[in-house]
Amino acid sequence: MKKRGYGLGCMYYGIGNTGLPNPAGAFVDLLDDGSVNLYIGAADIGQGSNTAIAQLVAEELGVTFEDVRVTSADTALTPDGGATSASRQTYVSGNAALLAAQEAKRVLMAEAAALFAVAEDEIVFRERRVWVKERPDLGETTLTEVIACCRQKGKMTIGHGWFNPDTTGLDDETGEGSPYGTYAFATQIVEVEVDTETGQVEVLHIFAAHDVGRAVNPMQIEGQIEGGSTIGMGLGLCEEVKTREGKVLTPSFATYLIPTALDVPDVHSVIVEEPEATGPFGAKGVGEPSLIPTAAAIANAVYDAVGVRVTELPITPERLLRLLQDQKQNESK
Known part of the structure; x- marks a missing residue:
């Protein structure tokens, strides 16, 4: 017999390291043609940090995303970006890159303000154009023209920045402290179908709501949610390291099972x-949060379907069948 159930999982997750120094640096060089060289230490391992951080810099400087050339994770050229872990790179390296872009932009703003004879805070940079807020009568100019004016005066449009989240370590006695600069929050709902004859659990749907601060790149965020949810399925249903007398019995993907596309x-x-005040344009991390609540939601959905509370992962067919058999024996007493 196949039974369906729904389960809920909620989580909050600290972005970055636990009350430890957690810095990242960045360099920005705005060239004569309006293109940008961005140097960051963040290692893009598939989460799209190069893309997201380039978008942040492009938005700040008023250029297009295609104008930004990213050099990342090159120890000969880039400043330290810290580990690509703890869902931290958009928040920490993103802030560093934004600060670097702002330093370069201050040179441009001063020059543009002089050209238009207005205050610096009235200058707008967008789509490679420069104008004065609410003053269409003053016309506009191009970003490259402002850069050219800087060059004529020997002004370099370069910037550097670094960011370290404001945290405090945990007290050894009480555990109190402020270990993270910001937190991610998520709730996920899972629908499962449980075959009571075989113990097989099939996940039918995952509904995942994630507070990401400001969404820099919604498509990438969806990709991270989908990827993390899939990893969470593996944790919940099939991934298990088995050992015997110190020997790993599951050394390959033939024995250590992970979810496939099917x-x-x-x-x-x-x-x-929900924009984060300390994040770059309000953004924060979204890497691991979709992994964390998935297995719990699956376990709750299994309980909703068959009334068995699973307290050990993964929920393999063998493990679930034993629990179902125990349930029948207890009911027959």
Whole structure:
């Protein structure tokens, strides 16, 4: 018999290291043609940090995304970006890159303000054009023209920045402290179908709502939610390191099972934007949060379907069948 159930999982997750120094640096060089060289230490391992951080810099300087050339994770050229872990790179390296862009932009703003004879805070940079807020009568100029004016005066349009989240370590006695600069929040709902004859659990749908601060790149965020949810499925249903007398019995993907494309259900991503005051344009990390609540939601859904509370992962067919058999024996007493 196949039974369906729904389960809920909620989580909050600290972005970055636990009360430890967690810095990242960045360099920005705005060239004569309006293109930008961005140097960051962040290692893009598939999460799209190069893209997201380039978008942040482009937005600040008023250029297009295609104008930004990223050099990342090159120890001969780039400043330290810290580990690509703890869902921290958009928040930490993103802030560093934004500060570097702002330093370069201050040179441009001073020059543009002089050209238009207005205050610097009235200058707008957007789409490679420069104008004065609410003063269409003053016309506009191009970004490259402002850069050219800087060059004629020997002014370099370069910037550097670094960011370290404001945290305090945990007290050894009480555990009190402020270990993270910001937190991610998420709730996920899972629908499963449980075969009571075989113990097989199939995940049919995952509904994942994540507070990401400001969504820099919604498509990438959806990709991270889908990827993290799939990893969470593996944790919940099949991934298990087995050992015997110190020997690993699951050394390959033939024995250590992970979800395949055929196992991945529809993942319905809901991006919740609650801008983070300390994040670059309000953004924060979204890497691990979709992994964390998935297995718990699956376990709760299994309980909803068959009334068995699973307290050990993964929920393999063998493990679930034993629990179902125990349930029948207890009911017959």
